[in-house]
Amino acid sequence: MRQDDLYINKIDWISILIYAALVIIGWFNIYAAVFDEQNAKSIFDLSINSGQQLVRMGAAIIMILLIMVADYRLYDNLSMILYVFFLILLIATPFIGKEVNGQILTVGIGSVRIQPSEFAKFATALALAKYMERPSFDLSQIKYQLQALAIIMIPVILIMLQPDTGTAMVYFAFFIMLYREGMPQKYYVLALTIIAISLLALGVENNLYLVFAIAAVVAILIFLGKKKISRIISFIVIGLLMVAYVYSLDYVVSKLPQHQQNRIMVLFNPDLDPLGVGWNVTQSKIAIGSGGFLGKGYLEGTQTKFDFVPEQHTDFIFCTLGEEFGWTGSFIVILLFCTLLIRLVIMAERQKTRFSRVYGYCVISILLFHFMVNIAMTIGLFPVIGIPLPFFSYGGSSLWSFTILLFIFIKLDSHRIQMLGRMN
Structure with missing residues (x-):
C-alpha cells in the first residue's frame, strides 16, 4: 500500500461528515x-447573509484542503x-481595528476582515501543546502551572x-485540557466553590442566609x-474569606459595564424587564417553545420572520x-455536536504523542x-x-x-x- 493511501485511510471521515452536516444545516438556518x-x-443571493456565508463556506473548503495537504510537522x-503572530494582531487591533457596537474586534482591508481573537484560539492551543510536550513538563509543580496559565492569560x-x-x-x-493533563484537583474544587x-x-436577596450557611459548613468541617x-484555624480563615467575598461581590458587580450588570440581573430574574434588557432571552425562549415537537416548518417561524429575536x-x-x-430538529443538532465531541475524545486518547x-x-x-x-444563552440558563x-452561526471568522x-x-x-516515529 502506498503512503498516500495509508494516510487517507487514517483520516477520521466520521468527524468530517459531522462537520459538513453542521455547516450545511447552519447555512439553511442562516437563510x-x-x-x-x-x-x-x-x-444563493450574495446580497443577503446566506449568500455571503456560502462564499465563506467555499473559503473554508480551501482552508481544509490546504491543512490536509500540508506537512503534518508544520503545525508543531x-x-x-x-x-x-496573533498576539501581535491582538495588540494592534485596538489601534487599527474597526469599531462595532462599542468594541474594536476586527482587522483587515476593505470588506475582508477577520476577528483575531477567534483565530488566537487555535494558536493558543498549538502553543500550549508545544510547550507541554516537553518531557520535563509536570503540571503537579507550581512553576509549570504558572507557565501554562501565562500562555492562556496573555491573549x-x-x-x-x-x-x-x-x-x-x-x-x-x-482548563478542561489542563485537568486531563494532571492539573491538581484542588484548584477545580476551589473554582467550583467560588462559582457556587x-x-x-x-x-x-439577603446575604445573611448565605453567611449562616457558610458558618454551618465550617462548623461541620471542624x-x-x-x-x-x-x-x-484554617477552616475559620477560609470561612471568613468566603463571607468577605459574598459581601464584596455586589460591589464588584456594580463596577461592571451596565449591559453586563443587566445580563446578570436578567439571568436570576428573567421577568425583570421583558421589554428591555430581558427582551432577547424572553423572545428566544418563546421562539424555541413555540416550535413544539416537530416545529412550524422551514421558513414558517413567526418569531423569526418578524425579527422578534435580535442577532x-x-x-x-x-x-x-x-x-x-x-x-426533533434541536435534538438532532445537539446529537451531532455530542457525537462529534465524543469522537474527538476517542481521537485524543489514541494519540501517540503528548503534543x-x-x-x-x-x-x-x-x-x-x-x-x-x-445553547444555554438562548434558553436563559447563562x-x-x-x-x-x-460551524452553525453566521460569520467568517467564527x-x-x-x-x-x-x-x-x-x-x-x-x-x-x-508523529510517534518523529518523537523517537
Whole structure:
C-alpha cells in the first residue's frame, strides 16, 4: 500500500461528515433567520447573509484542503510563531481595528476582515501543546502551572482590552485540557466553590442566609475533621474569606459595564424587564417553545420572520432551529455536536504523542464551551455573552477559526503513527 493511501485511510471521515452536516444545516438556518416573505431572495443571493456565508463556506473548503495537504510537522514547528503572530494582531487591533457596537474586534482591508481573537484560539492551543510536550513538563509543580496559565492569560488580557468579555471567557475552557493533563484537583474544587458561592450570593436577596450557611459548613468541617489547632484555624480563615467575598461581590458587580450588570440581573430574574434588557432571552425562549415537537416548518417561524429575536443569525441561531424544526430538529443538532465531541475524545486518547493529545483536548474544550454556553444563552440558563454556535452561526471568522481548529487535529490524528516515529 502506498503512503498516500495509508494516510487517507487514517483520516477520521466520521468527524468530517459531522462537520459538513453542521455547516450545511447552519447555512439553511442562516437563510431562515433573514428570510423575508414579502421580498424573498434566493438562498444563493450574495446580497443577503446566506449568500455571503456560502462564499465563506467555499473559503473554508480551501482552508481544509490546504491543512490536509500540508506537512503534518508544520503545525508543531510553527506553533509558537503563530501564537506570537496573533498576539501581535491582538495588540494592534485596538489601534487599527474597526469599531462595532462599542468594541474594536476586527482587522483587515476593505470588506475582508477577520476577528483575531477567534483565530488566537487555535494558536493558543498549538502553543500550549508545544510547550507541554516537553518531557520535563509536570503540571503537579507550581512553576509549570504558572507557565501554562501565562500562555492562556496573555491573549485573555489583550482581548479584554478590546473589550470582548465573551470571547475572553472562552479561553478558560483550556482548563478542561489542563485537568486531563494532571492539573491538581484542588484548584477545580476551589473554582467550583467560588462559582457556587457567586451564584448563591447573586441569586439570594439577603446575604445573611448565605453567611449562616457558610458558618454551618465550617462548623461541620471542624466537628468532623481532625481537632488540630492549625486545621481549625484554617477552616475559620477560609470561612471568613468566603463571607468577605459574598459581601464584596455586589460591589464588584456594580463596577461592571451596565449591559453586563443587566445580563446578570436578567439571568436570576428573567421577568425583570421583558421589554428591555430581558427582551432577547424572553423572545428566544418563546421562539424555541413555540416550535413544539416537530416545529412550524422551514421558513414558517413567526418569531423569526418578524425579527422578534435580535442577532438571530449569529448568537441566537439556535432559536431559529428550535422554532422551525422543534424539539426533533434541536435534538438532532445537539446529537451531532455530542457525537462529534465524543469522537474527538476517542481521537485524543489514541494519540501517540503528548503534543497531539494536548491539542486534541484543547479542541474539545473550546467546542464544548461554545456549544454549551451558546445553547444555554438562548434558553436563559447563562448570561448573554455573545459567542457563536460552532460551524452553525453566521460569520467568517467564527467558521474559519473553528474549521482550522478542528482540521489541524484531524490532520495530526491521521499521522499519529508517523508523529510517534518523529518523537523517537
